[in-house]
Amino acid sequence: MMGSSRSLAALAVLVVALAVPATSNAQFGRLKKKVQDRITGDTAHASAPASSAPTSGSSGDADAKARQDAWQHPVAISAATLDGFIKGMKAENAERAKYVASAPATSAMGRWNAYQSEKAKCETGRARADSAQLAIQKQMMAEATAGKSDNIQKYTDSMTALGQAEQARQQRCNNLARPQLTEDDYKAVHAEEDREEAAGAAAAGISPFVYARLKERVIAYTLMPSGWQPSGYSPDELHAIDSRKAEIKSLLGKDFNNSGQRNPIGS
Numbered sequence: 581m582m583g584s585s586r587s588l589a590a591l592a593v594l595v596v597a598l599a600v601p602a603t604s605n606a607q608f609g610r611l612k613k614k615v616q617d618r619i620t621g622d623t624a625h626a627s628a629p630a631s632s633a634p635t636s637g638s639s640g641d642a643d644a645k646a647r648q649d650a651w652q653h654p655v656a657i658s659a660a661t662l663d664g665f666i667k668g669m670k671a672e673n674a675e676r677a678k679y680v681a682s683a684p685a686t687s688a689m690g691r692w693n694a695y696q697s698e699k700a701k702c703e704t705g706r707a708r709a710d711s712a713q714l715a716i717q718k719q720m721m722a723e724a725t726a727g728k729s730d731n732i733q734k735y736t737d738s739m740t741a742l743g744q745a746e747q748a749r750q751q752r753c754n755n756l757a758r759p760q761l762t763e764d765d766y767k768a769v770h771a772e773e774d775r776e777e778a779a780g781a782a783a784a785g786i787s788p789f790v791y792a793r794l795k796e797r798v799i800a801y802t803l804m805p806s807g808w809q810p811s812g813y814s815p816d817e818l819h820a821i822d823s824r825k826a827e828i829k830s831l832l833g834k835d836f837n838n839s840g841q842r843n844p845i846g847s
Contacts, residue, residue, distance in 0.1 A: 650789035668780035688765035702753035796840030
């Protein structure tokens with residue numbers, strides 16, 4: 581799915597991931613899966629096994645070393661590096677917003693956004709129908725209690741119309757199909773994610789690989805489920821994140837997961 585240099589670099593990251601402790605007990609598998617997912621389709625045809633790093637002098641060698649260094653020696657999380665992270669996330673979010681707004685309807689993002697929008701309408705419609713039904717029932721009870729039986733029919737008619745509309749909504753929503761994404765779709769999305777992350781690194785004022793590793797660690801701890809015990813962080817790092825966790829969460833919204841990665845399109 582990726583180009584040869586990108587595949588080699590990603591494979592090298594996987595090698596390191598297998599050798600270095602993750603930032604939480606359950607996070608390790610997710611981070612490793614993320615790397616594997618990004619090279620799906622390449623490893624099946626590679627001449628070297630997935631555990632092999634790029635050979636010296638290969639086109640991905642420099643990037644592989646930079647990734648290894650960023651993984652093995654992550655920059656310490658502090659007030660200063662969190663300032664950079666937050667600037668980077670704001671830049672990423674701005675780039676993502678522009679991308680979503682300008683995505684052609686036929687593109688992977690355009691089709692996925694349309695599907696998500698229709699899903700949201702279905703959920704909102706169901707909630708509104710439930711509220712409307714309860715309101716009509718309440719009015720019917722009030723009229724009956726007041727002895728105004730002549731007015732009951734209009735409420736019965738309203739309930740019938742509401743039921744018919746709800747049946748039509750349910751049929752439309754049940755027939756809503758998830759978009760089928762192709763290999764080219766995923767390549768385009770990965771390229772966009774890389775572009776956004778590069779914009780984030782530039783805004784943060786740190787190298788892309790250092791920024792990516794910092795982002796993974798900050799997000800992973802911020803979104804860590806209650807009851808999980810973090811590992812791989814110093815007490816000072818945890819204190820730095822805790823002091824700004826609300827601010828960080830507001831930047832993440834529902835777009836990221838506790839492996840420190842943006843939720844993939846189609847998930």
